Amino acid sequence: MDVSAPPSAPPEPPPITVTATGIPVNQSAPPPILSAAKLGGTHSPVPWSTGLCDCFDDVSICCLTCWCPCITFGRISEIIDRGSTSCGVSGALYSMILCVSGCSCLYSCFYRSKLRGQYFLEERPCTDCCVHCCCETCALCQEYRELQNKGLDLSIGWHGNVERQRRKAIVPPSTQNGMKR
Structure with a gap:
């Protein structure tokens, strides 16, 4: 009698989420940072949606x-x-680096570079480190506005934005003539 183990079910794929950028992200693995170089140089840099000194467009930020x-x-x-x-x-x-060294711009300029890489933004008006060292406040405000203009609500965080996108994707079925019994 040939007794073989029952076939095991194939492993479930990791959960995939579509980000606000439209790029699917595997939630179990760290998301890749896309850049024009990784995509074969097909994307040319795009301008920022607001200028560096447009801080007073949103006084609360x-x-x-x-x-x-x-x-x-x-x-x-x-x-x-x-x-x-x-x-x-x-x-x-960020606060600890600011208190210890007084130079938090050395940390925050790396995030400007990451943001530019993810959204293919121009390195303007000068290098990321120069922008943060010369005007940290304006640089942070510009980055905040850029993410808001991409449709993200920074006050609810990453997971809140993912949940919001998922809720938008679920569309209730429409009824043509209203509900019937």
Whole structure:
């Protein structure tokens, strides 16, 4: 008698989520950072949706960034890292670097580079480190506005934005003539 083990079910694929950028992301693995070089140089850099000195277009973000840049930076970094680091952890690290060295711009300029890589943005008006070293507040405000203009709500974090996108994707069935019994 040939007794063989029953065939096992194929492993379930990891959950895939479509981000606000339209790029599917495997939630169990860290998301790749896409750049024009990785895509074969087919994408040319696009301009920022707002200028560096357009801080007063949104006074609430400007005030938040002036008085507590760690919150603005934490929100930006959570979105850029696609939820792998929380707003609180990034903001605390930013504050600690600011208190110890007084040069938090050395940390935040790397996130500007990541943001530019994800959205194929121009490196303007100068290099990322120069922008953050010369005008940290304006740079953080510009990055915050850029993510808002991409349709993200930074106040609810990465996971909140994913949930919001998922709810938008679920469309209730339509009834033609109303409900009937």
